[in-house]
Amino acid sequence: MNRNVILTSAVTGAGDTTAKNPNVPITPKAIAASCIEAARAGASIAHIHVRDSETGGISHSTEQFREVMERVREADVDIVMNITAGGGGDWIPDALDPTRGGPGTDIQTPAERHAPVAELLPELCTLDCGSLNFGDMVYVNPADWLREHARLVQAAGVKPELECFDLGHVWFARQLQQEGLIDGDPLYQLCLGIPWGAEADTETMLAMRNKLPANANWAAFGIGRHQMPMVAQAVLLGGHARVGLEDNLFLEKGVLATNGQLVEKASTIIENLGARVMTPAETRAHLKLRDPVTGSILGNTAGGDV
Template sequence: MNRNVILTCAVTGAGDTTAKHSGVPVTPKQIADACIEAARAGASVAHIHVRDPETGGISHDLEHFREVMQRVREADTDIVMNITAGGGGDWIPSAEDPTRGGPGTDIQTPAERHAPVAELLPELCTLDCGSLNFGDMVYVNPADWLREHARLVQAAGVKPELECFDLGHVWFARQLQQEGLIDGDPLYQLCMGIPWGAEADTETMVAMRNKLPSNANWAAFGIGRMQMPMVAQAVLLGGHARVGLEDNLYLDRGVLASNGQLVERSANIIENLGARVMTPAETREQLKLRNPVGATAAGDLA
């Protein structure tokens, strides 16, 4: 069991959830406010995507990331910032010609995915460790793209969170480490319950955990109704945890949640198990993260 838990809040994601829950943050200000809310509720880390403020859909706009980062860094509440670098991998075959991407396809090169990280220098960024049948689409992330992306993250001095949606992703993440593309003790995130990747159950989590390097820090999350059970299971198996509106919209059956409420409930679970949630400062020390004060300053918010 892990007695000192890093608790991440993934505050918005990129999925089509805004139509289901009006409280999902969309604008950079709303996303920043959600990070601050999560911090005040006790989260150690905020994981962010950005969205198109007009449509609520996926966005990779550097200026949206910049505004979120600046607003959070200028707040009086501390939290470790984790920028997604996993966007731009969505492939949806065209109905007319399945050899080409149809509506909703969104592909970026590793350099394009890395651009906000290189510019804003967060303490953490995600590195999705393989391709996947992600629901009804395919998430595309070939091995050579991953190697290139890992080199870019390494050169920026940002710690990658190695997101693993299936057991083969853990295998490849270990390969990146063996090739010298991951510095220090690696940080893994076991992403569970997303069709058609790793199932959100004890057997699958144990299998993935047992394949991690001996020096790994690791966390796990489940989506939907499995969010809180996976918090408890991860802590009991020695890991850290993640919650937030990216992964689950509900506090109880039929009751929509806020990010702060999800953090508070998961923190209660952690504490009731006899553990505690680590502060952002303790998290930086545990993961050996860069000092956020040294990050590139963002421009003025006009």
């Protein structure tokens, strides 16, 4: 098992969850406040999306990301910031003309997806490693687009979090490394329970973990009611963990959660297993991230032991 655990708080996401839990943050001010709340609860990393401040819908605004990051950095907390670069892949065929995108389609080029990362240089950014049926839409990530996106992330000097929603995505992520498009050791994120990708269960997590490169840094999460069981399972299998309102709205059945409460609950699970949550400073050193103040790449420390 892993005895030194990086715990990510995914504070808002981009789904239609804002009407289902009033604690899902919408504005940059509220998203930053959730990151700060997660930091105070003990999270190592904040995974950040931004939303349209009026509708709560999808936004890709660099200025909104900038505001969130600045507010967090000005607060009296420390947390690693990981901004999404996975937006702009939603394809819903038009009912009358399936060769065209219908309502809800949101497609961006790799350069457009990367723009906030290139401008703001966060410590981490996501790189989603394949396409899949995502609920009733198709999440579109062609291989050549992903290669182009990987080159952009590499040129920016930002550490990628390789998000894998199915076994084939792990295969392609390894291929990116073999082609020299990923520098150093990335963080693999095994994304479980999203219809219709990899299921959130022990067998699936183990199968995906077993396809990772030797000694890879990896984390996993489950959505909805699978969130906390997957925290425990990831730690037991040697990985890191993620919680947050992006993935799950409830603290327990019928009880709406806050991001801070989810971090606290996950931390308790981790500690009860005999492990500990790594600090943001330890996380930067373990993952060899860019220092947010000096810009230098931090060295390695002892991480988890399996």
